[in-house]
Amino acid sequence: MIRPRWRKVLSDLWDNKSRTLLVVASIAVGVFSIGMIAGAYEIISNDMGASYASAVPANIDMRIDPFNQVLLDSLQSMDGVKDAEGRGFFSVRTRHPGGEWTNLELVAIDDFNAVQINLLLPLQGNPVPADKQVILEQKALNDLSVKVGDDLDFQLPNGKIKTMTVVGIVQDQTTGAGDFLSPPLGYVTLDTLPWLGLPPLYNHLLVTVNGNSNDIDHIRQVSAAVTDKIEKSGRQVYRTKLNMSNEHPMASTVKAILGILMALGLLIVFLSGSLIANTLNSLLTQHLPHIGVMKLIGARSQQIFGMYIVLILSFGLIALLIALPTGGQAAYALSELIASKMNFNLQGYRIVPLAFTLQAIVALLVPLAAGFIPVNNGSRIKVQAAISGNGTASGKASSGWLERLGSRVKWLSRPMLISLRNTFRRKRRLLLTLLTLTIGGAIFIGVFNVQRSLNDYMVMTGKYFIADVTLSFDRPYRVNEINQAVMRIPHVQHVEGWLQLGAEIINSAGDTSANLSILAPPVDSKLIEPIMLQGRWLKPGDTTAITVGEAIWSDYPGLKPGDQLKLKLNGQEDYWTVVGIFRFISRDQIIAYASYDYISQLLSLTGQSSSYRVVTDQHSLEYQKQMAATIDSNLRGLGYHVSESQAGLATLQIASESLAILINFLLIMALLTATVGSIGLTGTMGMNVMERTREIGIMRAIGATDSQIMKTVMVEGLIIGMISWFLAAIVSFPITILLSRIISMAIFNSPSKFMLNPLGFLIWLGLVLVLAAVASVLPARNAAHLTIREVLAYE
């Protein structure tokens, strides 16, 4: 038999279901958020590295002059080298027969069964293609709607078209990991290459190291030795990428983003705590007569304290039961989303102990902390004060400054005055509600601001890619010749020949400290509008002068114009003067610009180029794609070996899409905070209406219709909404600065510009007004539908 006082606790839980729901929802939203984020953080931290490591990523990935098995064998025997494999990378175009062309990187492997590095995970069909067959990496399915058994056309640089059957789909977690811009991949045997008109040689070297494959310095040492050996064989190394075995290249970025989400999650917990405090305050106020009666018949303060603490713990427990499985599922769903975008695999659904513990702590301790003061005060109240109901909303005179200010407002109609003055009657409750809504709104607005500043980054990046079509050839052609051929095509307005090549920055010890991608446009190029941070852009007559992207500062902090860098370029080492540093997003790649005239001379390609930028008379992505296809077919028709023709905006679009994913994550969090805010507002309005039921009855008795009562309640909600919007707009400034700084540092490795997005302010205004209206409409409707008898009987 349950003792009467515990029966009371049970009935307090059960009898007022809407209040129980409100408290449980307030707790559950925080518990859910923290469970989702902490769970995702743990799952991704573990699985991202584990999944990546399971594919045995190359510790050293080098692009070098063509080589064969002989070089591989000699590298394989080197100290520190565990395995060395070659790959042939060739850019081709592919299509479903009759469909549209899309770019694809074809990777040639000698023996698929002997692959030890960058393992391919079979997904469908046969993971080992026979000669003249192809298997596709799953990302390729985004651009190509093919299935195993379908034929694909491949257009080779020489213009020939070959058809191969897709025999399998695989996942490659390593090639292009962390590079959103990397093209989709297809795999063929080395023996297929001659049939495609390509040399059966490798141009990429993959190496795994002996010893600690997670020690980047060790890897760098092995890489230096390998480079040395390659160069001694008369080949050049164009680009070197070093990776640790169990750290996904994007791990730090993902963790940084999850860190932000975690911070937002904690904020939600804090906000839900303030909601709980609000609701429990109201509950205790409503229960004062009960407390009075219990004390009158002999209950001690500790007993009453104990009863309400058990009640609070029960709320927490119910919330935990709801939020634990949903939070766990959401954590897994979020992890899966991230995993699919980052191309790694999860180890399966599981309960994350850290998330579980955090959820339990949040569900039980936060309500206790939030409820301690109201419960303590409530249980210590004197019998007389409790029974007389002191502390209810019934007509206390108040002389606060807000009331004095409010009493001066005379020009509003009385019903509006009621809404206005009611808003400020429960100041602590109002304050907590405003806090919740303000923070929620500020984050919401902040996310939009961050989105704008990220987009601005993209727009800024666009200033370096002004061309409408970028053409690549598999060998250099005379600029004048290509210029004439392209300018003849209708709608083409301007053509520039650029050169691009890889270089290495050599440190004082003579080792490669960083890779540099050098672009060499004509110094008077119209197709680049650099944003200079320091120094100047290129000018005619520049020779060993470069302007470098700001990413250089991560390797050379404090580098300034006038400083010199030792570059290894085309096999030659020379000192180059940094004449300027420009703003440019590049996560793991340092971009530099040098004069076309000098570079072409250095490469003995004066007047020639294999890369061209074309400007057309219209600049939409669709138009650019159409023009790219036209120019491509024209030039191929003239016998030029075009390897790639790409719309200028396509690159930006891909990058924008990857940013959109991030923004969506942030928006989810913003919406969660908005949800907490709306629960808060609904709770506040519900409590306000509940406490003022009698007043609503009076209004009804003296002539207020349903709509007038609803208006009175809703206007109060809207006033709260408007105040919170105003405050959120102010608070969004520091939040924007903080968020955009953390995010852009995580993604771009450089701080972003503070920008405001009016859209965020407007959407939040609309949203908060709708939320306020919705949050008040239900209690208002209930209030309007109560009969006066019920209302006047309500105590």
Next chain:
Amino acid sequence: MNSAYTPSLIQLRQVVKRFKNSAGEFVALRGVNVDIPTSEFVAIVGKSGSGKSTLLNMITGIDHPTSGEVLVNGVNIYQMTESQRALWRGCNMGIVFQFFQLMPMLTLHENTMLPMDYCNVFSPAERPERAMELLKMVGLEQQAHKLPAAVSSGQQQTAAIARAMATDPPIIVADEPTGNLDSRSSDEIIELFNRLVEQGKTIILVTHDPSITKRTLRTLIISDGEIIDEAVAQALPLLSHAKMLKVTHLVKRMEISPGGMIIRKGQNVDNFFIIVRGQVEIVLESSKRPEVTLGQLGPGEFFGEIELIHGGDSIASVRAAPDAPVELVALPHKDFAEMLVGSPLTEEALSRIVQARLAQNRSADRRTGWW
């Protein structure tokens, strides 16, 4: 008072109200019929739980009857929606509550303007002035801009009356308006109500206070969900409400044409008669002598008690006044006797009246030479 010839402002017809709760069904009103004409000052009294607040709620449209109808000014108020009724009530009825129920966040002046805003009566520019006039009328002009909590209980209640007058409604309904006031404040409130009645308002108030019922024009007593016959209550005020109700159930209603004989001298008397409406004449008649009118009795007065208490035939004739019919209720001899046994106070009071009337008859006889 002669309500029969005045069109009723408020009519309750067979109003039944049942409440259901977990303990079962409870009947608060059992087929109540009430007529209240314009400009009446009516007190509704009854013990706790008798149904007086429910009756008031039926009149104000605050609660729904289970069956029956309520017509106010000819309008069946329960054919409106709750919301329409609220507006209608705001315009037609001022309500004064026991606990004042002013809006705590509005000043007395703003509180008084509020019904005008809701009902959209008087132009917005006129409202402040009218509210101030009303507050002046109730003597609160100095307090007009104070919040309710800053004035005394009596002042709050007078402000509530001012608010009830805001839309100039023909009816004011007050639920225990003096229940929380000292006697001085109570007097002032009742005085205020009297002035309003003089101005043509109809006032209905629920009260426990007998001193207030003395100052109203009419008293409706409710007991166990039924209205006690007003004539019975008036004639037999010392009966408990339960007994009054019992008598109400036992009496037979009769209507006598103008001049119609009710009791003839010398006849056996079987009933105790109470006059509900109209007048009766008590006469001594004889073929040998000219008829002598001993007196006239009106509503709430009774006859027949002398014969029932003392026994014997009627000592005089009683007939309806010649100008109008008379409505009576008649309590059979046996029930009358039981009533007296159950209420010694009433028996004592009736005995005194009988003695007085007999003395009066004897002196009349001597004057007229009947004996």
